[in-house]
Amino acid sequence: MSTERVVLVTGGNRGIGRAIAERFVADGYRVAVTARSGEGPEGALTVRADVTDAASLDAAYTEVEEKLGPVQIVVANAGITRDTLLLRMSEDDFDDVVSTNLGGTFRVVKRAAKGLLRARWGRVILISSVVGLYGSAGQINYASSKSGLVGFARSLTRELGSRGITANVVAPGFIETDMTAALPEETQAEYKRNIPAGRFATPAEVAGVVAWLASDDAAYISGAVIPVDGGLGMGH
Ligand code: NDP
Numbered sequence: 001m002s003t004e005r006v007v008l009v010t011g012g013n014r015g016i017g018r019a020i021a022e023r024f025v026a027d028g029y030r031v032a033v034t035a036r037s038g039e040g041p042e043g044a045l046t047v048r049a050d051v052t053d054a055a056s057l058d059a060a061y062t063e064v065e066e067k068l069g070p071v072q073i074v075v076a077n078a079g080i081t082r083d084t085l086l087l088r089m090s091e092d093d094f095d096d097v098v099s100t101n102l103g104g105t106f107r108v109v110k111r112a113a114k115g116l117l118r119a120r121w122g123r124v125i126l127i128s129s130v131v132g133l134y135g136s137a138g139q140i141n142y143a144s145s146k147s148g149l150v151g152f153a154r155s156l157t158r159e160l161g162s163r164g165i166t167a168n169v170v171a172p173g174f175i176e177t178d179m180t181a182a183l184p185e186e187t188q189a190e191y192k193r194n195i196p197a198g199r200f201a202t203p204a205e206v207a208g209v210v211a212w213l214a215s216d217d218a219a220y221i222s223g224a225v226i227p228v229d230g231g232l233g234m235g236h
Contacts, residue, residue: 006030006068007214008061010051010108011078013038015177016127019203020075023211032064032071034078051078051104052096054111061111072119073214074112076105077127079145081179083138094141101145105152109167113160122165123214126153127206128225130173130233146171150225157223166222168213173229174200197230 007024011017012033018041024031025043033040034049034057045067049060064071079101082093105126116122131139132146149169156167174180174191180200183191192198206228212218213226227233 004030005072005214006032006064006070007073007075008032008034008064008071008108008112009040009075009077010034010049010104012040012044013046015179016172016175016203016206017075017077019207020077020210023204023207024073024214027211029073030068032068034060051107052099054107057104057107058111061108065115070115070119071112072116072121073123073125074108074116075125075127075210075214076108076149078104079127079179081139081142081182083142085138086140089141094144097141098145098148101142102148102152105149109152109156116165117160117163120164122160122163123218124153124156124165124167125210125213126167126169127210128169128171130171130227130229132171133225134233153225154223161222166213166219168218168221168223169225170206170209170213171225171227171229171233172201172206173227173232175203175206175228176200177203191232195230195232196234199230201228201230 007029009021012021013035021033021044022041031044040046047060049056126149128149129146131143153167153169
């Protein structure tokens with residue numbers, strides 16, 4: 001396991017992003033997280049950034065490079081939901097979700113690309129969702145933003161794949177975080193009935209897959225969509 005590589009995780013103050021950062025710290029990487037509020041886990045550098053704002057991301061990224069060195073592994077995790085049915089969905093509901101989930105990924109990966117190219121080594125890992133390919137009533141904005149990440153990773157693979165850089169998508173199913181705690185109990189029960197594993201996952205179970213994709217063992221995997229969903233989205 002390398003202890004030299006630098007990892008940046010967006011939205012690392014809570015939920016899945018925090019678990020990913022904890023895992024990388026435990027594995028001996030140098031870890032930075034962006035946060036709008038709060039702090040990342042112990043052992044990680046926390047920098048302030050809003051992924052909808054390129055200037056704030058740029059400043060945060062530069063701070064990470066100055067304090068930890070060039071970033072080699074980028075995990076685009078920050079994301080939001082604004083669930084409602086299409087007929088009730090406002091332009092703002094749509095734009096805010098796309099600008100955070102898909103636009104935020106564009107902004108951080110664009111900022112990272114030069115450094116990865118210079119190093120001729122890099123891992124780009126995008127946190128999508130099972131609903132990006134499965135679809136979800138009430139989540140047209142969210143599902144669109146998450147399926148967009150698949151085209152993003154595959155295009156990036158075609159652009160940068162010959163330079164030692166991989167780009168992959170992790171598609172979690174139902175993970176126990178603030179995002180899913182906000183769902184009504186009947187919705188949670190309905191999900192559980194449809195998950196072959198019969199349970200929800202912990203954020204650490206997503207983090208383990210992200211850590212593996214970042215490792216040398218996954219050097220020849222790019223443009224892939226790796227489900228971490230207990231079988232919910234089989235057939236993607
Ligand atoms: P949480 O709601 O627990 O955390 C979301 C994180 O994203 C927070 O750190 C939050 O920061 C950050 N964030 C949101 N908007 C911005 C922004 N504009 N700029 C910077 N940071 C921002 O979510 P989860 O941990 O559950 O989700 C993490 C990722 O995993 C998301 O992309 C989500 O779509 C995806 N996912 C989650 C699933 C689940 O079941 N939980 C399933 C499938 C995918 P702050 O604290 O400042 O708000």
